[in-house]
Amino acid sequence: MKLTLANFHVKDICFGAKTELKDGVLTVNKEEALAVVREDTHITEAELHIVKPGDMVRLVPVKEAIEPRYRVGGGPVFPGVTGELMQAGNGKTHALKDMSVLVVGKHYGGFQDGLIDMGGEGAKYSYYSQLKNLVLVAHTDEEFERHEQQKKNRALRWAGMRLAEYIGSCTKDMQPDDTDVYELEPVTKRSKAVNDLPSVVLVLQPQSQMEEMGYNDLNYGWDCNHMLPTFMHPNEVLDGAMISGSFMPCSSKWSTYDFQNFPMIRRLYEEHGKTLNFLGVIMSNLNVALEQKERAAIFVAQMAKSLGADSAIVAEEGYGNPDTDFTACLVALEEAGVKTVGLSNECTGRDGASQPLVSMNEKEDAIVSCGNVSTLIELPAMPVVLGELEALSRDGLSGGWGNDEKLGPSVRPDGSIIMENNAMFCGDQVVGWSTKTMVEF
Amino acid sequence: MKAILYLNQFFGQIGGEELADHEPEIREGCVGPALALQAALGDQVTVTHTVICGDNFMGSRTEEGIDRILGFLNDKEFDIFFAGPAFRAGRYGAACGHICNAVQNKFGVPVLTSMNEENPGVEMYRSKMIIFKGGASAAAMKKDVEAMAKYGLKLLKGEKLLPAVVEGYFGRGIRDMIWLDPPVTAADRAIDMLLKKVRGEAYQTELPIPKSDRAPIATAITPEELSKMEVALVTSGGIVPVGNPDRIQSASATKWGKYDVSMLENLQKGEYMTIHAGFDPAAANNDPDVIVPLDAMRAYQKEGKIGGVYKFFYSTVGTGTTQAEAARMGREIAEELLRDGIRAAILTST
Structure with a gap:
């Protein structure tokens, strides 16, 4: 399988008469874009904004x-979601780099939604x-x-x-600035040189x-929730097969952008043929029933x-209950003789001294370790808020x-906020x- | 700003082991190592007093020693409290821990001490205060005092505090996130760790797994005993009367509630619900008995398997709730149950 991601680097975004990408400047026809948004009649109000790094803008609730x-050649960017399977x-897919489309609730948020500060000291908490x-x-x-x-x-x-x-789609028929090619030979058809390298699978727990x-x-x-662990080509993940959900406390969530760009996959590609033999992705999950967790771990270890x-990297999208799956999967792989590295975040609580994962095993x-959902963050008011700041306090965002x-309310009358990292968008x-990383104090 | 230092009888220049029963006293100004501390703190912080107490006195009459010293400090103004360095001296280390702990609890000022890794005071107090990693003997005095002073100045000036391993103190078990400088992505770190692990080379996990804190499994209750016992229901599944009268938090809970079910056969939909934000509440709200199985317990009661159901059920929320808070709430609930003579409880989770 060979995927060419054709990159178009976006240097600036503005609104204008015609939606087009020219010399790195993306111009968006607002009315036309909003018409696409309103194709779904459930959308009752919609507005578009442009935010750039350093802008003193707070976005919440980000969904x-x-x-x-x-x-290229037609078909949905997200097969089975925005179009046919x-x-x-x-094949070839165009990607507009250095930008994203962010979706923010005009009024209401929820457990799964997050916050982004584009500038100031809060900017470092989100990739976006x-x-x-x-x-x-x-x-x-x-x-x-509405009130769930x-x-x-x-x-x-x-x-x-x-x-x-x-x-x-405005890049149709255009030539990219550069391209990334992702290609893996079938597992049993690789050269001796590649086969002699330590082999690795990436286990994802969405x-x-x-x-x-x-x-x-x-x-x-x-x-x-309805799948058993299955073997996938990493290109499928990079090319729209996976989309984000709407459930997990936000700092632990993987957005659709995260799936499309999955840095761990790209990093494994860089090592493939040099230090490692990247076999592919085992797509697992994080179902809640213990039997489902154990079944998933059995499937993953068997498949590996x-x-x-020879080795595996396991990444979990979540904390708390999902830590059980993460630990079960790491233990099952180690017991199967697969040397395993885990990617996770931690929840050390208000005292900072609580058990970092719900389930832990000495194997x-x-x-x-990528972060701490419990870290308390205090940030000054922002001159501009897109969405509704009160959502952080009112709507049960996981870190508000x-x-x-x-500590008082998360949102103070002067617009300053105090929250857990838990609600920082992805x-x-x-x-x-x-x-x-996580360190001891 | 002002500092006070605690010393034992030896470093307080009273005398050696024969004077270890020396009663606590406070002196104005600097005695012994306090001079080195003052030199290290510079002119921004003044060491106003030195507290001296014999190691035996503090070891055998601990409570009295602490009370008397806290009494000395009552009318003193100070911004920070130091003790030691205690090096490898075991009783001295414990004394530094005792007094630092009491001072931070009573006066809310930062406390700093220093001990050698073999000093038993380290394990007694490392989770409660910052203990610098000190030398084995007084030969390390200057270095150990300087380490405490340097960190003390950072604390007082509100400067950025670095991880325990960088600052040089024994970690307190408090974990938090930092940004790596220079930045290294998690993907790069995972590859590095994986290659080392595969090649059998040394690597450092970023989350060392501590030893499990497991409660021993209780001895079994015989069916005869059980048929005469009231059994309590306890849950971390967030079942509460509709309206959540105790305002238990939906995540990261710090509160629990108890609700009288002595007149109930089961928990009715619409009267009880879950406020737990970590799972799909549909099934629990439709029938709260799926989380607090009062209906099943009443059936066992009728069959004579259990003597009865305790009049209250206890509830909190388990999602995001810290181990420390959970343990505290568990202890509080257990104490209430024990006071009422309850010897069996079923804890349901979600």
Whole structure:
């Protein structure tokens, strides 16, 4: 399977008469773009904004981030989600780099939504403050979940994907600035030189905790709660087969942009043929019933063993209950003789001294730790807020609260905030971007 | 700003082992190592007093020693409290820990001490205060005092505090995130760790797994005993009366509630619900008995398997709740149950 990602570097974004990319400047026809958003009649209010690194703008509640793309030769960017099913990961896809489409609730947020500061001291907590972002701020008529803490955010997330496809399509017939080619030979058809290298599988545990459909990550449109661990080509992940869900506390969440760019996959590609033989991805999940967790671990270890993996990297999208799957999977792999490294974040609590993972085992002897959901963050007011700041306090965002006996409300009358890192949008970057680690004080 | 230093009888220049029963006293100004501390602190912080107490006195009459010293400090103004360095002297190390702990609890000022890794005071107090990694003997005095003073100045000036291993003190078990400088991505670190692990080379995990803190499994209750016992229901699944009267938090809970079910056969939909934010609440709200199985317990009661159901069920929320808070709440609930003579409880989680 060979995927060519054709990169178009976006140096600036502005609104204008025609949606086009010219000399690195993306111009967006606002009305046309909003018409794409409003194709879903559940969208009742919608507005577009542009934010850039350093802007003193706070975005909350942020629901999703997507990289604008265009599939050369036609077909949806997200097969089985925004269009018909087709093979992802083979062929050519255009990608608008250094930018994302962000989706923000105009009023209401929930457990799964997060916050981004584009400038100031809060900017370092989210990857997305480094990007130029086209921001959709919208409201829907999804009354059934208006006051639910956990929201599917379906209309908003799908609007974001349509918008990303619309923006991406302006590169049709254009020549990219550069290209990245991702190609792996079939597992049994590799050269001796490659086969002699230590082999590695990447085990991903995307979010699938909700029994009700509509909240979990999707794999080619299929709810990850309804799948057993399966072998995938890494190109499929990079090319839109996986989309983010709407459930996990936000700093632990993997956005769709994160899946599309998955730095751990790209890093393994860099090593492939040099120091490692990258076999592929075992896509597992994070279901809540113990039997499902154990079954998934059995499947993962068996698959790794049958593929002849000498080693594995396991990454979990979540903390708390999912730590059980993470630990079970690491232990099962170690017991199968597969040398394993884990990628996770931690939850050390208000005292900083609580057990960092819900489930731990001494066989987990190699963990890369990407952040702490419990870290308290205090930030000054921002002159501009896109969305509704009160959502952080009012709507049960995982790192916000209405009132705390010691700390007061998350959102103060002067617009300054206090929150847990938990609600920083995709802040812990367990997909591989994180330059944070955990240390003892 | 002002500092006070605690010393034992030896370093307080009273005398050796024969004077280890020396009663606590406080002197104005600097005695012995306090001079070195003053030199290291420079002119921004003044060591105003030196407290001296014999190691035997503090070891055998600990409470009295602490009370008397706290009494000395009551009318003193100070911004920081130092003790030692205690090097490898075991009783001295413990004394430094005792007094530092009491001072920080009573006065809320930062406390700093220094001990050698073999000093038993380290394990007694490292989770409660900052103990610098000190030398084995008084030969390290200057270095150890300077380490405490340097960190003390950083604390007082509000400067950025670095991890325990960098600052040179024994880690307190408090973990938090930092940004690596220079930045190294998690993907790069994972590859580095993987290659070393595969090649059998040494590597350092970023999350050392501590030894498990497991409660021993209780001895079994015989069916005869059980048929005469009231059994309590306890849950971390967040089942509360609708309206959440105790305002238990939906995540990172610090509160628990107890609710009278003595007149109930089961928990009715619409009267009880879950406020737990870490799982799909649909099934629990539709039938709260799936989390607090009062219906099943009543059935066992009728069958005579259990003597009864305790009048209250206890509830909190387990998602994001810290181990320390969970342990505290568990202890509080257990104490109430024991006071009421309850010897069996079922803890349901989600």
